[in-house]
Amino acid sequence: MDFDKLQLREHWHIIYKHRKTVLLAMAALVLPLLALLLLSKPQYNASIALSVTDDAVTSLLSSDIDVSPDLTVGNYMDILTSQSFVDRVTRAVAQNVPNSAGAAKLKKANGDSTAIAKAHREAMIYLLDHMQTDHRGGNVIRVTIESGNPEEAYQLVRTIGEEFRRQHLETIQQRIDALHAFYSDRLRQTYQRVVEAEERLAGYQRARGIATKTRESDRISERIEAFENQIVDLISQRELLAERRRTLEQQIAQLKEKAPALATMESQIPRIEELKRRLLNLQSQMLAQSVLYTDKHPKVQSLKRDVDATIHELRGFASASSTPDSIKPTDPAIIWHDLYVENLLAEVEYNNLVSKIATLQKLANEYRNRVFEQPPEEQQELLKLQREVIVAQDAHQAMLRTNEKIQSLEAEKALNVSIIEPAQRPLKPVPRRRPFKMIMGAIISVILGVGLAYLREAIDRSVKTPEEIEKKLGLSVLGYVVDASTSRSTSTNLADKLVLLEEPGSELAENFRALRVNTDLALAECKNGQIVMVTSPGVGEGKSTIAANLAASYTLFGKRTLLLDTDLHHPTMHLRLGVQHDAGLSNWLAGEIRPENMRNSVTLNGSALDFITTGTRQVTFQKLSISSKMQSLFVSLREQYDVIIIDAPPIIPVSDPLLLVSDVDLILLTLESGRTPMEAARQAVTLLRRAKAQALGVVLNRLRLEEQYGPDRYQPSYLLGRRALLPERAGTSAS
Template identity: 25%
Template sequence: MSSFNGNMKDGSYYSKSKTMPFQVEEEDISVLIFNYLRALSRGKWVILITFVATVLISVIYSFRQKDIYEGITSVLVRDNTRQSSVIVNFSVTDRRNLANEIEILKSRTLAEQVAYKLLQIIYRDPIRKTDTLDIIKGAGSAKIARVDVIAARIMGAVSVEQVDKADLLLIKFRSHDPEEAAVVSKAIAESYEERSMKYTRNTARSVRQFLEDQLAQKRRLLYESEERLRRFMEDNRVISLDEEGRRMIQRYSLAMSSAEEAEVMVKMLQSSLKAYEQEIRAMTPKLSNSAVQATIDPYTKLFQEEIAKLEVERDKILTDPASRYNVNVQERLQEYNDKIESYKKRLQQSFERQVKQGLSNVNASEAYQELFKNKLNTELELIEQKSKFEAYKKLAEEYDKAFLKSPGVNVEFGRLERKTKSAQELYLLLEKKYQEALIAEEQVPKMVEVIDWAITPGAPIAPNRKANILVGVVIGLTFGVGIVMLIQFLDKTVYTPEQAERLGPLLATIPMMESFDDDVRDKSGASVKVIEGPDAEYKKIASHLVTHFDPKSSVSEAYRTLRTNILFSGVHDFNGSKKQGLIYIITSSSPKEGKSTTISNLAITIAQGGQKVLLIDTDLRRPIIHSIFGYNKEPGITNYLVGRAQIDDIVRNSPIQNLDIITSGTIPPNPSELIGTQRMKDMLQLFRERYDIVLLDSPPIIAVTDPQVLAKVADGMILVLLSGQTQIELAKRSIDAIRKVNAKIIGFVLNSFDFNNSYGSYYKYYRYYNYYYEPKGKNKNVKQGFLTKIIERLVDKV
């Protein structure tokens, strides 16, 4: 035994494990996991109640909600860029951005149009005309709501979605009534379709009206020219011109009509350019300034002007009938065509480069890019038409000068005839364009086409009761576990041996004792009956003297472990050089932590080991040892200290061999002063000589100073911690109080530890010990739940 004692002297047994960092780290991980698993196990009812309550609330909430139905109408927004035959690259309907269309569908303006339409429909079933739509019903006495109220309701329940990357929009309207959901969705689609058609027709109408005004003006000019020519012919009796005069008039009229046609085109292109600029401003207000101000650069403009001049020169040659058979003229025409093609290629490259530069610093949609490109292209066409107008006008002037060289009367006649001819050709051209515009206005393509009208939904889309309940299940579990984890985080109580070991050496872990026997007083075998009324808790404490009543139980073995660890704590000398007995104080941080049960069973266990033990009840404020063993309080230690009894009068022989007991005696008014007297010290010195071990049951150290007074004459103190009750901070304060008087703390005892709710090595130890030491007929196997088995395996793996 001496060699074993040498390795554990002065508590080195407990410090030895600290030299093994790997094991400590592994234990820390296990402890951490175990603490959380223990918290879940202990808080299973909190989790269950929280879970049931949350699921119940989600079920009630889900089934109290009204069903929501959704009517869906799908519409196709066409991406047509229809070129008008009137103006090159002028589109009646330009590319639209679907994001803009979605905003239009959700706008207040369209909602008000839908509200007016619903006020005409009125009924949920428009065919049978039954049941008024809820959306148009007024509040209070009003039968019908105002238009703005209906529009607000529509805006709050409508949603629009784009189908992937297609030009298909889904108009969705939600309502508690399935018929109303379908009716309102249809009304929104109809209003949107009507608005789109009105917009596209207005665009085509503006082209037609412009041509109509121009045609009226040219008709009047043609009539005036014809009338002047007729009067001149009547007054001067002129019938016709010669062949050369007619040829010169034909050239002049063609040149003049081309110039006037170019002038009309300039006006129309300017109108088109203005429309593009307005649409750019409406689409992207933040970018409108740069986009609107962007114009054709001089280099590109020069190419377009040269092309226009070359085309006019080419047309001038083509008007000469003799050019068809002249080889030299044909070669000149080919040169003109080659130059025109070359300039067109360079113009295209320059134009594309300018478009790319104009969009390089703009993060815009495809619709905006197309609109910007069309705007520049229109400006380029405008430059071409202006150049043609100037060139044809100049050419007409040249023909006019040549014609003026004709003799006398033919000059005036030719002038009137050429004006008439020019007006007639321009009128015929505008008449043709006007007819095309009329056809285009009537054949305007529909920008919006309804693909599928909404039908009455057969099932609600919300609430999704299954999903709500599932969310309630998840939230309930999460919330329940969160509450338990929060309680665990805030709980600073000692529960496990690992927590106790962080405070200092752990001498033993005493399992929880749940047995209670009403006849335990009779089983105690005490010969002395209690005179005063029994203490309220003595039966429970007396029933826990398992070391006497059930010495083969696992709890008794735990007390024997405590005895062994105390004897090998370094205070004892097994070589026999120490003659006097040792004094130990058993205390706790607060009342009812099991110190009296611990000291009673420890005394019995040491006595069963063959050593003489004296158990003294020094808790002079709330004594209980006398009730446990069935004695009267008097005479006791206080009677001796005040001189009213002798040593032999207060020492009582218990039925347990080698165990003597001294009760408290009369409760004094000044316990601390009484136990601090010299007489107390002399008495304890006397007991050192008579007994191997003297155990002092003292009051809680935080409550009173009695343990600190006794610590000066004791060899060591043992602090009892109650699992699940003793606060860590309170235990630390108890340690500080003991250290202040330079007393020695031998170690701690963790009392009432629930092995059934523990996992890993502690549970296995308890189970294995029951297997070997529990007598037959008792429940040797501690039942484990499914969750307990899983948690134990997880902890073992860690």
């Protein structure tokens, strides 16, 4: 079923149809919840707030001192709910709070190890079930204990705070002790390395009798390092200027493409070229002087002023925007002047940087040659021993600083965990909020019940309503019969009776009358329409009840009617009519009796209904139907009766009805609402159409109108006032 295409009214019908499921779901959820709320005892909450801000300790134990991972707030919450910590708290409570329930159970064990272990385990489970941890932001953790005893809740949460703080301090102390032992050993090792390196250096100097050149080597090394730093910076500037020049050249080229006359302007401005050559010359001189003198030397200052003046003149020349007489001073020309001058300045600066880099690299190589070019063997060994002494001294100093930090942890470790909100005895129980919980339980139960209702509707593949049958099977529904258990009748069981005689004023009786009218209309469309076969896809769908009451309706209407029972496997029609199962159809086809001897007559309110039983011969219908007697029987019956009703066996488990299809005028396929699968109905229709049935119609049996259409269905009680005028029960007689 496609629930998305259903209207609101149809959704309501589904819920009403499965109202029992909804009510059972509500009862299954609401009643236990109500009992739990009414029978539950008041609970008390005691809480404590712990701060795990460990800035002092963590900063000292992290990075270069301790490589163990730092604990987060989530780790601390896991510790609080761990089995080892709960075991510690349980033992502390039993020892420090003699009036607690756990201590009482341990005393009751009276030294029995098994009983003590059981009592301790129960206390741990109780604490785990009643303890809650909550992270309230930052580094604050709130621990809450819920218990029916306020004193017990207070003692438990207080012990949790104390034991957590104590356990954490013990953990910190263990880490500090391990670090102290490790770095003390490292300190001794580094000190021994310093002593050994100094002894090797002093022994070498005494043995060789040479002087050290440490200061000169250090000065040259510092000079080389300064040159290398300057070279790196200048290379970065050179790359930026190169990128700037490429950008300017692209812009100039684009302007020349837009204005071809600009291509001749460069050759027409000789003053710019003169300024360019002058600027390059000044930059070369200043570079040469800067190698010999500092930036504050008069020669360097004079050259710098000349360079600034030349650059200023170039920029002023560009801003004047002077152009040749052949080119008008349009906007592209002004832009070209600015870009051209900027490109010249960038080119000069780029060449200057290239010269500086080459000069600095030359100087750095000269200094390296002074230190490393063919150094004496004694000098190389001396420098090596000096470096070993320096490295050993630095390592020793680092170990000294680390040991000083570890010693400071002894005073700082107490700041790691603190109680910012101590535990207090609860004064009143926790609000139970019974109305709110009942309302939420009712809402959830309704949602659950409605969900189950839709689930049942989704998995139900049976036929339900006449509209569904006409839509999915493409057959006309000639009538429906309401469920006897839901109809307004005085009799409690009309399923296996002739309703038109037992309850002539009932809704069921009117259903059969309507079926008879629609059957007459269907037969009128057939040529010589007289024979109606009633069958069903499966067993127990009410076909025999439909056939019997339809035949009774025709009889009471005044038509000559014959009811023929062809269900040789399970004959039941003689029981419904109250006649004996004597010789019948099978006996006549076997040639044992005459045609007039196989008929029985049943009187219904003065009208006679003829009935032919299946007979007593144990022979299959397959053998009986191939005889020409069957066709001749139908020919003679057409002349004697107005309507012939055939009660046939089910069509899917038995193939007998298919042998009669060619001899009947109308086939009524009986389907039970809410029971017959839609696939079985399709299969039955396929079999009948394959057998070339002349006309097909559907009778929907046991239709529950209120379930399928809801309580607000259009079902007027027109017949209720008529029942008082009809006899309560009509008599039957058989002959």
